[in-house]
Amino acid sequence: MLLSRLAKGPHQQHPRLSLSRLASTATTHPSAHAPKPPRFKWTKRILKGGAVVGLGVVAWTIYDLRHPMPQFEWDPSKKTIAILGTGWGSVSMLKDLDTENYNVVLVSPRAYFLFTPLLPSCTVGTIELRSIMQPIRFLTRFKKREILFIEGNCTHVDPENQIITVQDSSQIVGDVSVTDIKYDYLVVGVGAENATFGIPGVKEHASFLKEAWDARRIRTQLLDCLESAAFPNQTESEKERLLHMVVVGGGPTGVEYAAELHDFLHDDITTWYPEIAGKFKITLVEATPHVLGMFPPDLIAYTEKTFAENKVDIRNNTAVKEVRQKDIVVLNRETQALETIPYGLLVWATGNAPRPLVADLIAQLPKDLQNQRRGLVTDDWLVVKGSPRGSIFALGDCSATKWAPTAQVASRQGAYLANMFGHLANMKREQAQFEQQGKTSLDVVQTLPPFVYTHMGSLAYVGGEKAIADLPGNIHIGGMLTFYFWRSAYLSNLFTLRNRTLVAFDWMKCKMFGRDISRE
Numbered sequence: 131m132l133l134s135r136l137a138k139g140p141h142q143q144h145p146r147l148s149l150s151r152l153a154s155t156a157t158t159h160p161s162a163h164a165p166k167p168p169r170f171k172w173t174k175r176i177l178k179g180g181a182v183v184g185l186g187v188v189a190w191t192i193y194d195l196r197h198p199m200p201q202f203e204w205d206p207s208k209k210t211i212a213i214l215g216t217g218w219g220s221v222s223m224l225k226d227l228d229t230e231n232y233n234v235v236l237v238s239p240r241a242y243f244l245f246t247p248l249l250p251s252c253t254v255g256t257i258e259l260r261s262i263m264q265p266i267r268f269l270t271r272f273k274k275r276e277i278l279f280i281e282g283n284c285t286h287v288d289p290e291n292q293i294i295t296v297q298d299s300s301q302i303v304g305d306v307s308v309t310d311i312k313y314d315y316l317v318v319g320v321g322a323e324n325a326t327f328g329i330p331g332v333k334e335h336a337s338f339l340k341e342a343w344d345a346r347r348i349r350t351q352l353l354d355c356l357e358s359a360a361f362p363n364q365t366e367s368e369k370e371r372l373l374h375m376v377v378v379g380g381g382p383t384g385v386e387y388a389a390e391l392h393d394f395l396h397d398d399i400t401t402w403y404p405e406i407a408g409k410f411k412i413t414l415v416e417a418t419p420h421v422l423g424m425f426p427p428d429l430i431a432y433t434e435k436t437f438a439e440n441k442v443d444i445r446n447n448t449a450v451k452e453v454r455q456k457d458i459v460v461l462n463r464e465t466q467a468l469e470t471i472p473y474g475l476l477v478w479a480t481g482n483a484p485r486p487l488v489a490d491l492i493a494q495l496p497k498d499l500q501n502q503r504r505g506l507v508t509d510d511w512l513v514v515k516g517s518p519r520g521s522i523f524a525l526g527d528c529s530a531t532k533w534a535p536t537a538q539v540a541s542r543q544g545a546y547l548a549n550m551f552g553h554l555a556n557m558k559r560e561q562a563q564f565e566q567q568g569k570t571s572l573d574v575v576q577t578l579p580p581f582v583y584t585h586m587g588s589l590a591y592v593g594g595e596k597a598i599a600d601l602p603g604n605i606h607i608g609g610m611l612t613f614y615f616w617r618s619a620y621l622s623n624l625f626t627l628r629n630r631t632l633v634a635f636d637w638m639k640c641k642m643f644g645r646d647i648s649r650e
Contacts (some may be wrong), residue, residue, distance in 0.1 A: 191627055202275040208233050211551065212294055212313035214284050214487075216243050216266050218537045219526035220319035221625070222544025229275040231555035235311055236279045239299040241266050244342055245629065246537060247620055250387040250591075253339070253348040254394035255645035261632035263342065264625050280309075287316065287491050289518050315521055315571075317547060318491070318506060318514070322482035322527035322535070331453035336478035339383055348477060352391075353649045355474035356399060359406050371456060372474035373409050378450055378458075379479035380416030380423070382590045385433065387477055388414045389593030392440050398645045413443045413471065415460060420446055422590060422598075424534065429598045432608045436592045482535055488528045502530035510580035511550070512543060513572055520572020523547060533583050546581045553578055589616045 209232055213220050216238040224236065245262040252259045270277040285308075286295040294316065298307040324340060326332040337348045352375070358364065359372040375395075377388045391412055400407040414421065414437070420430050421444060437444055445460070452459040457472040484492070484505050491514075492500045499516035500507050506514050506524040508531055514522040525547065526540035533539045554561070557574060564573050587601040597616035598608040607615075617637065624630045 198271045204233055204276055209314035211315045212311060213317045215319035215321060216240055217319055217321045217526055219540035219544040222541040223548045224269060226545050226548035228552050229273040234277045236277055237282060237284050237296050239283050241281045245624055249345055250390045252345045254390050256390060256640050257633055257636040259342055259345055261636050264629055284487055289494055289522060292521055318524045318528055319526045320485055320487060320528050323485055324478055325481040325483040329450055332478060335453050335455055336476045339387060339477055339479050351475050356403060360403055371472040374411045374473050375475045376413045376473040377477045378415045380414060380421030384479035385421055386591045388412055388442055389591050392442055392593045394645055398647060402647055413445060415445045415448050417449045425600050426606050429600060429606050429608060432598060433592045436596055440593050482527050505530040511575050512547060512581055519570040539583060542583055550578055589619060591616055
């Protein structure tokens with residue numbers, strides 16, 4: 131019986147169970163429809179949500195930058211702050227100053243803020259110059275009260291009558307080219323000039339590196355040297371001179387320019403100028419025993435080692451005695467021997483000297499209080515010593531203080547002054563009491579905490595995608611990872627999203643396509 135039942139087959143045993151049903155039953159096994167574990171489910175949602183929020187913030191920031199709100203009009207009943215310059219100190223103060231409490235006049239011969247730490251990169255095309263320039267009206271237009279910006283040179287300060295004289299610096303001058311402006315408080319942040327130390331020929335033949343037009347001039351002269359060296363039938367001695375680039379000054383500016391110049395010549399020019407490839411020479415001249423004297427010894431040694439590997443010649447303990455059209459005369463302080471060094475391009479990146487306006491103001495103040503050649507002497511509240519009624523403040527490179535003349539110091543000083551003026555606006559009762567006692571605003575200022583500077587570290591690029599960093603906590607690092615830290619630090623310190631975006635794209639463009647070697 132069993133054999134007969136087996137012979138009937140499955141269809142005969144179960145007439146209602148077709149082959150298609152068997153197939154469907156096999157595919158609908160309980161294990162086939164078991165729910166998948168929610169692996170990375172919330173992670174994906176968080177990432178998607180974060181991306182949407184990030185895009186929304188960027189979109190709103192861009193919209194906000196293009197659509198400033200209405201401003202309060204000039205109020206004659208409020209005190210006037212006159213700010214001279216659009217450098218680190220002045221712009222930092224302007225960003226944080228609550229203009230609802232004051233009328234503000236901003237005077238500068240340049241209508242933009244320049245991010246000077248990246249200026250050496252602009253001379254060789256790593257970054258476009260416009261990327262590190264922030265039009266000053268992009269900042270003034272977003273303040274609560276209208277700011278009177280004047281593109282001109284402040285030619286004179288009358289501290290007794292509290293008047294500044296401003297001259298139009300435009301190429302096309304209208305009917306009125308000079309005007310006087312009354313102020314209650316004056317903030318001097320005009321920066322400084324390159325110190326030439328009275329060396330003959332520096333102003334006539336050297337290129338400085340402080341302003342945007344300096345970077346343009348250096349770039350033009352650099353490409354002139356390359357093209358002249360590549361000119362047919364050029365003599366070998368003249369080629370050697372034209373392709374010798376000399377940098378005077380072993381501070382951060384001089385070191386970073388020499389590093390950028392090395393990258394440009396070896397990464398780009400070697401490819402596009404094969405006829406002069408390998409003939410370049412870079413010499414860095416420094417009067418002291420070592421470059422980057424403000425850095426710790428191990429980072430100085432790392433920098434000098436990196437320069438030696440990159441074949442950048444460092445001449446320490448070498449002082450420049452004379453600059454001529456095609457060569458410089460230097461003195462080796464160890465051997466006391468004079469030497470003549472021919473050059474094609476000479477970049478002068480030395481210390482600071484006061485601008486004529488600052489020197490004129492110093493001459494008007496008491497000599498026993500203003501006894502520093504490098505700038506205006508201030509107290510711990512950044513008030514210029516000897517200024518009538520304590521109405522003049524100074525910050526940045528034009529001031530003579532116990533702090534180093536760096537962008538970091540000037541930026542902190544600007545933020546401090548903005549905060550201090552905010553406190554002064556809220557101390558009307560105290561000011562009235564002081565005035566009844568015959569005291570001045572200086573006495574009110576000195577009731578506030580003095581300026582205190584905390585150093586956040588120093589960075590420098592040394593070439594070949596390597597950088598050094600001297601950070602708080604006695605942390606000294608150098609190398610390729612430090613190079614990316616250097617870039618990220620500078621990128622975060624740019625004032626606006628616009629500049630950060632432009633600089634990031636410039637770096638990306640340089641990495642992909644190389645530097646632009648065309649000439650304007």
